[in-house]
Amino acid sequence: MTKGKGISRPLTESGVFPELAVSMVTIGEESGQLETMLGKVADIYEIDVKNTLKRLISLLEPLMILVMGVIVGFIVISMLMAVFSINNIEM
Structure with missing residues (x-):
């Protein structure tokens, strides 16, 4: 990036970012709409x-009720x- 190159290649090489994110960054660079992408x-993530937090909380609530029942x-x-x-x- 310091040499005027895009950021999509380092993102791909790092292997940290999901494929969807890297693809969207690549498309944004090519179309000149990087900020929008x-x-x-x-927004997607x-x-x-x-959604992941909602699922985790929905699994955690019954577990907490069970723990409270055991304590009581x-x-x-x-x-x-x-x-x-x-x-x-x-006696």
């Missing part, structure tokens, strides 16, 4: 991140065990 790439169950059983052990001591 980078905006579209950002922003939607992708939002443990507290209830501990209290009942204490009550029953007091009953056994008096």
